[in-house]
Every structure is written in structure tokens, then in C-alpha cells.
Amino acid sequence: MLEGLYSKRNISEKQNNRWLIRILTAIILILAVLVAAIPGTLVIMRRADAQVALGNAKSLRMALDTASMETYASGEPFRDISSNGGVTEEIWREVITDSKVPGDFWLLQTDKSGYEVQSFLYREGDFTVEYCKEPLTYEVSYQQNYIQTKSR
Numbered sequence: 815m816l817e818g819l820y821s822k823r824n825i826s827e828k829q830n831n832r833w834l835i836r837i838l839t840a841i842i843l844i845l846a847v848l849v850a851a852i853p854g855t856l857v858i859m860r861r862a863d864a865q866v867a868l869g870n871a872k873s874l875r876m877a878l879d880t881a882s883m884e885t886y887a888s889g890e891p892f893r894d895i896s897s898n899g900g901v902t903e904e905i906w907r908e909v910i911t912d913s914k915v916p917g918d919f920w921l922l923q924t925d926k927s928g929y930e931v932q933s934f935l936y937r938e939g940d941f942t943v944e945y946c947k948e949p950l951t952y953e954v955s956y957q958q959n960y961i962q963t964k965s966r
Contacts, residue, residue, distance in 0.1 A: 871943035877913035
């Protein structure tokens, strides 16, 4: 009777089952670690993208400041509400070329003279950066579209 319980076949099946249980346990642990790590990794990647958008907004601010000083010195207009970005077409091209930013911007406010930039919005992908001169702040926001429809 005991001979059947301890036969070589039963011992080998138990060893195979142990290996199977160990392999499945290892796979489950690896999957659990991956599931736990992915959201954190995505947050870190989104934070890095936000830093890039912030850096581009700062480059844009310097290009806008330079362009406004040049137009003020030459007596040409700087703002044009009807054009792209709220500045004249020449200024818009110059600022995009000088700053080398991949996004788009909108000039929101200037001082009374119309040349000193007080605030603007910069949009790059799903990130929006809002600049305000007083108090000096940059605010980076992330927006993700969940539903997007097209009208016919």
C-alpha cells in the first residue's frame, strides 16, 4: 500500500508540479511588479514632457521679448489681434523661427505701450503653458481628449 504512494512516478509528478507552481508564482510576481510600475513610469514620462514644454515656453518668452524690443526701437507695430498669436505676421514668423518651438502661442496681454508682454499661452501637444509676468509664474497644464468628434 505504501509502495504505491512513494512510487517513482508519483514522486516525479510531485516534483513537476512544484516546478510548475514555482514558475507560475514567478510569472505572477513579475506581472504584479509590471502592473505596479507602469503608472509610475507614465507619470515620470509625462512630467518630463511637461518640463520640455516649460523650457520651450521660456524660449518663446525670450523670443517675444527680443521681438518686442526690436519693433519698439523701429517704431513698427507689435500687436495685431487679427493675426496668428496676437502679433503681426512678421513678428509671428520671427518668434517661431528664433525660439524654434514646435507648438503655437497666443499673446494675451501687453503693457499700456503695447510692446511689453505681460501674459501669453503656449500650446504644445497636450500641454498648455500659461505665462504671467506679475507675479512671474509659469503654469503647465496637461489635457487629454477622451472624446473627439468631427462635424460633417
